[in-house]
Amino acid sequence: MTSTDQMPGALATGWTKPKRFDRNLVVIGAGSAGLVSAYIAAAAKAKVTLVEANKMGGDCLNFGCVPSKALIKSAKVAHQMRNADHYGLEAVEPKVPFSAVMERIHKVIAEIEPHDSVERYTGLGVEVLQGYAKLIDPWTVEIALSSGGTQRLTTRAIVIATGAQPFVPPIPGLAEVGYLTSDTLWERLRDRPEVPRRLVVLGGGPIGCELAQSFARLGSQVAQIEMAPRVMMREDPDAAGFVEASLKADGVQVLTGHKAVSCGTDGDDKWIEVEHPGGRDRIGFDEIIVAVGRAPRLKGFGLEELGIKVDRVVETNDYLQTLHPNILAAGDVAGPYQFTHVAGHQAWFAAINALFGDLKRFKADYSVIPWATFTDPEVARVGLSETDAKEKNIPYEVTRFGIDDLDRAIADSSAHGFVKVLTVPGKDKILGVTIVGEHAGDLLAEFVFAMKHGHGLGKILGTIHIYPTLAEANKMVAGQWRRAHINGFLLSLLERFQTWRRG
Numbered sequence: 001m002t003s004t005d006q007m008p009g010a011l012a013t014g015w016t017k018p019k020r021f022d023r024n025l026v027v028i029g030a031g032s033a034g035l036v037s038a039y040i041a042a043a044a045k046a047k048v049t050l051v052e053a054n055k056m057g058g059d060c061l062n063f064g065c066v067p068s069k070a071l072i073k074s075a076k077v078a079h080q081m082r083n084a085d086h087y088g089l090e091a092v093e094p095k096v097p098f099s100a101v102m103e104r105i106h107k108v109i110a111e112i113e114p115h116d117s118v119e120r121y122t123g124l125g126v127e128v129l130q131g132y133a134k135l136i137d138p139w140t141v142e143i144a145l146s147s148g149g150t151q152r153l154t155t156r157a158i159v160i161a162t163g164a165q166p167f168v169p170p171i172p173g174l175a176e177v178g179y180l181t182s183d184t185l186w187e188r189l190r191d192r193p194e195v196p197r198r199l200v201v202l203g204g205g206p207i208g209c210e211l212a213q214s215f216a217r218l219g220s221q222v223a224q225i226e227m228a229p230r231v232m233m234r235e236d237p238d239a240a241g242f243v244e245a246s247l248k249a250d251g252v253q254v255l256t257g258h259k260a261v262s263c264g265t266d267g268d269d270k271w272i273e274v275e276h277p278g279g280r281d282r283i284g285f286d287e288i289i290v291a292v293g294r295a296p297r298l299k300g301f302g303l304e305e306l307g308i309k310v311d312r313v314v315e316t317n318d319y320l321q322t323l324h325p326n327i328l329a330a331g332d333v334a335g336p337y338q339f340t341h342v343a344g345h346q347a348w349f350a351a352i353n354a355l356f357g358d359l360k361r362f363k364a365d366y367s368v369i370p371w372a373t374f375t376d377p378e379v380a381r382v383g384l385s386e387t388d389a390k391e392k393n394i395p396y397e398v399t400r401f402g403i404d405d406l407d408r409a410i411a412d413s414s415a416h417g418f419v420k421v422l423t424v425p426g427k428d429k430i431l432g433v434t435i436v437g438e439h440a441g442d443l444l445a446e447f448v449f450a451m452k453h454g455h456g457l458g459k460i461l462g463t464i465h466i467y468p469t470l471a472e473a474n475k476m477v478a479g480q481w482r483r484a485h486i487n488g489f490l491l492s493l494l495e496r497f498q499t500w501r502r503g
Contacts, residue, residue, distance in 0.1 A: 031058020
């Protein structure tokens with residue numbers, strides 16, 4: 001994504017702009033960005049067509065957020081059974097009929113599916129076409145329909161919302177041994193009666209950590225391979241350290257500083273060879289999950305033929321417009337963040353600018369972007385991290401509250417983690433927050449709201465929080481900041497005043 005706010009110049013040479021259009025908007029892709037774009041267009045009474053080649057709901061519903069969180073829940077219950085003695089109960093080793101776990105995941109998908117269904121969007125006034133879309137010129141989209149045949153539509157504007165797919169590194173032998181991704185594992189493992197006995201997870205980012213911990217808790221022997229010096233490289237070392245310690249406590253063999261160099265087989269036994277400062281090792285496995293990141297879907301939509309740059313993402317300006325102002329992009333395909341909630345956020349700007357950009361345009365706002373990794377403990381962040389602040393030479397103060405001192409966390413036997421707030425030196429203005437602990441993703445919302453609306457820690461401190469709740473951690477860290485910024489001179493005057501009052 002470009003940083004310029006200038007209107008890109010449309011290179012329409014050689015194309016004839018229609019005098020009339022079949023549609024106000026065509027949206028390509030029915031993931032989060034596409035669904036929200038189509039919804040907004042229909043609400044604005046535009047004639048809109050939504051084109052999807054695969055499943056409605058996109059990656060989040062079918063392969064990502066929804067199934068992974070369902071897996072995490074089953075794994076957490078198994079973990080709690082195994083550690084029931086922490087709650088005064090008798091610990092038991094859970095029996096894991098893995099096919100039943102996977103069926104529950106598919107049931108969860110099916111229950112959420114109607115929210116994103118063809119029927120729902122048709123009812124909202126959106127025309128939904130199943131097929132592959134390709135841009136013929138800046139105003140014409142050709143759809144190769146899944147039912148057969150093709151259909152061409154002219155449209156005033158187009159939103160590209162084609163999402164992303166797992167990136168598979170070119171490791172020799174990987175394709176031959178067979179691998180799973182966060183997209184394919186849900187169907188490929190669906191009918192397995194038992195969890196994979198030996199599992200390799202390639203990647204130490206959020207997806208890799210969530211899957212490694214979940215499968216370990218369900219009974220797999222998990223080796224997690226990460227070439228970086230630690231897992232969760234986007235987070236501060238203290239936050240990543242909590243996650244790594246938890247992974248190891250759950251039995252995951254965390255191999256940081258290890259680079260995968262090749263895969264192969266010895267008879268029926270599969271292996272991956274890793275390189276590290278001490279030499280090379282081979283690790284045997286039954287299944288391997290590749291979770292090293294996701295790459296935007298850029299090819300096959302006719303973008304390059306229209307002169308639209310597609311390097312790592314579709315190149316857009318601050319209004320999410322491409323080289324052609326009536327063609328916009330949103331979601332993972334546009335960057336700079338690959339989060340479902342950001343895709344939905346961008347979609348509002350893309351849809352409004354697509355429909356009304358010739359009258360008024362709105363810049364996409366990335367000033368307050370939250371995210372979370374749903375490991376146990378969870379890691380949630382908004383704004384600057386300490387690492388970011390140091391790299392950018394931004395002055396800051398740190399206030400930290402340990403959740404091990406929180407009454408509700410102690411009562412729940414979840415007294416681990418912290419709330420860390422970065423503020424402007426001497427002021428309560430919040431620059432960034434990192435929370436590590438139980439329900440960190442939920443607890444972060446108060447800080448996201450405060451940052452979005454310009455409220456400081458003083459406002460959070462002055463807000464009543466229910467006792468005993470985990471949310472009190474937010475008030476506690478605000479209280480810590482206040483105590484550290486009490487004026488010593490005024491305190492001495494107050495002491496003298498109180499002494500005088502006693503006579």
